[in-house]
């Protein structure tokens with residue numbers, strides 16, 4: 001890695017769709033290390049915030065800056081979608097695709113893809129069609145496809161939303177492993193238990209705005225806002 | 239120039255006289271046609287082989303050229319956003335329904351000696367027939383390709399954007415991953431071309447030993463009242479179309495198994 005793309009500074013950013021505001025204005029700085037968990041009820045704007053950070057949504061107002069120009073920063077980020085897209089290819093080729101489009105030779109990309117697939121536990125399915133994988137395997141494929149680029153920042157949108165306990169634990173293990181190797185992770189979830197297990201930092205979203213930004217310990221023990229307090233107690237906040 | 243049938247064909251042709259032209263075709267003519275087709279194929283009639291090969295040569299060449307134009311065009315229309323996109327798609331869908339006779343007429347005028355491309359001397363050659371068929375088949379292939387790729391693009395969109403793919407990479411990826419649907423598009427184009435008679439009759443002229451193909455031979459024999467022979471050729475045409483489809487599908491399936 002030449003130079004770090006962090007910190008990311010978001011200033012007064014708003015995302016609009018056909019004139020209506022989806023999220024914002026948002027002011028947020030993403031730096032440091034570890035796992036940031038974006039928490040919040042359904043529709044609070046977690047997905048939109050992640051998409052904004054990765055450059056999939058354009059701010060209607062305000063903006064965001066990585067520490068190096070966006071053109072160069074782009075290649076150092078990966079995104080795992082809530083519903084991963086399975087290409088009409090084998091598992092190996094699906095994962096290798098992320099390297100192929102970045103200019104890596106086919107044989108080398110496939111060799112790396114097999115390594116990463118093995119790392120996430122897809123060794124048994126290398127030559128299978130990606131279309132026939134189970135939900136957990138699809139999520140692991142998406143994770144492998146994101147990790148193979150060796151990103152500095154990894155975004156994940158509710159990666160365990162449809163998974164059972166075991167698949168969730170496997171994904172979490174892969175994520176903590178990536179963290180220990182220095183990958184900066186930003187992940188949304190509405191699962192409080194998962195947030196407590198993984199988070200170093202919490203971004204609490206409500207109605208399209210960041211309601212609270214805090215260290216994980218502080219957030220869970222002494223949340224600064226009444227809404228976060230209510231959310232942690234399992235109440236319905238709006 | 240008349241179709242010069244080989245000896246056995248003549249004997250079959252004599253079965254009919256002029257009166258038969260007016261009367262509706264009796265059911266057993268279909269059977270006779272089947273028998274005729276079987277005989278023609280079994281005898282490996284050189285004339286039949288020649289016009290069959292010419293049919294294949296003209297249409298396969300036309301489909302290859304049409305695919306080289308239509309597939310990237312369809313992908314490009316699915317991926318690009320520009321102001322006149324809807325107009326181009328509407329135009330493409332309209333062109334899909336072009337009457338072949340009109341295409342033939344236009345190509346005829348363009349290629350005729352006094353026309354803009356007259357100096358090339360292409361009228362009444364297989365090349366002229368290929369040109370006409372490319373015009374007929376390209377919109378069909380492009381339109382089917384566009385629909386298939388548009389659907390795939392809506393599925394792949396976020397992933398390909400998030401991986402910072404270039405426009406060229408996106409088009410290439412979509413073409414490759416939609417290959418099954420695109421094969422179907424090409425086969426549809428082949429079906430339209432191999433059975434087409436209006437355009438190639440006009441620009442090819444149905445010249446014996448030069449531009450006669452299965453469909454124009456059928457038209458000729460029907461006109462002469464040789465229904466059984468015409469039907470026989472028709473069954474050969476159908477068999478050919480089925481054989482090509484089966485061949486392409488088996489080729490694409492042996493490539494790799496599994497669900498794609």
Ligand SMILES: Nc1ncnc2c1ncn2[C@@H]1O[C@H](COP(=O)(O)OP(=O)(O)O)[C@@H](O)[C@H]1O
Nearest residue numbers: 017022023040041042043044045046047048049
């Ligand atoms: N494509 C879209 N068109 C219109 N509204 C949208 C679109 N995507 C999201 N929204 C709206 O934006 C808000 C935030 O959505 P989202 O970011 O998906 O929330 P979350 O991920 O926290 O559930 C919601 O009110 C949602 O209805």
Ligand SMILES: [Mg+2]
Nearest residue numbers: 046047048158
């Ligand atoms: Mg969401």
